Amino acid sequence: MNQKNSNRNGRNMKTRMFSLSFHFPAFVLYTVFLILPMLTSLYFSLLKWDGITAARFVGMKNFVDLFVNDRYFKKVLLNTIKSMAAGVCIQLPLALILAYLVYRTTRGFHFFQSVYFVPVVISATVIGLMFSLFFNPSFGPVNAFFQAVGLERFIKNWLTDPGVVLFSVIMPGIWQYMGYHFIIFLAGMQSIPKEIMESAYIDGANSVTAFFHIVIPNIKGMIQVCLVICLTGSIKTFDIPYLMTQGGPGAESTFLSIYMYKEAFVDSSIGRGTAVAVCMLILALAVTVLVNGIFVFLNRKD
Secondary structure (H helix, E strand, O other), X not given: OHHHHHHHHHHHHHHHHHHHHHHHHHHHHHHXXXXXXXXXXXXXXXXXXXXXXXXXXXXXXXXXXXHHHOOOHHHHHHHHHHHHHHHHHHHHHHHHHHHHHXXXXXXXXXXXXXXXXXXXXXXXXXHHHHXXXXXXXXXXXXXXXXXXXXXXXXXXXXXXXXXXXXXXXXXXXXXXXXXXXXXXHHHHHHOOOHXXXXXXXXXXXXXXXXXXXXXXXXXXXXHHHHHHHHHHHHHOOOHHHHHHHOOOOOOOOOOHHHHHHHHHHHOOOHHXXXXXXXXXXXXXXXXXXXXXXXXXXXXXXX
């Protein structure tokens, strides 16, 4: 009996070691490229350091300076929150509606599927330069269109007017990544059994009723994923706004990622720049936990 138990324990140990051998590479990569940089960033955020001279430990002073003494940080944080709200209120609903329209399309399905996804694969540099030309106040097609149709009151200096510049740098990102969420939503809709949709139509449901009572409940998991991706992606927005305005005028189109870059590499304040990065991390974790908590509550309610 003891011999059997010993053999069984030996086999169990070999099975565990075999399983761990597959987990170990992922664990190493995750630790080296995520956990260690995160801990290092937390440490750097507590220093006053320009990247060259000796670092000096200052504790939470960098964070206090950001929230209390920095005249731009609250504006930058508000800009980032507005970008997150635009993604949730504009980008995701448009992607969801387009996905449903294409889902119901029989002719040209693959054409529309490809067309809406194309902006995702275009370089952010190209998109930033393209929209900079679109919004050029002298020869850009946006102002030229308003001039041609007699809507001169809408002509703006889109990239320098503090009242509209934030909209000007948020919109290209919404346009680019809408196709990404579109594909996720469309894949979720295609996974819904056709029998369910056919039964709903036989029972008298129209397209709107089927959308809200069948499609939305069946792709709730996809919506949750897209919400997290959209919100966290908005927090780290950098390339397109920086290419278009470099965060100006002032801090009107500056987001947390741009502010982090300027603090760390333009003003040579590695400690303050890393403190901004830590704030970005905390904000991303907070919205992720919030979204997941909301969907857990909704699933329990259902």
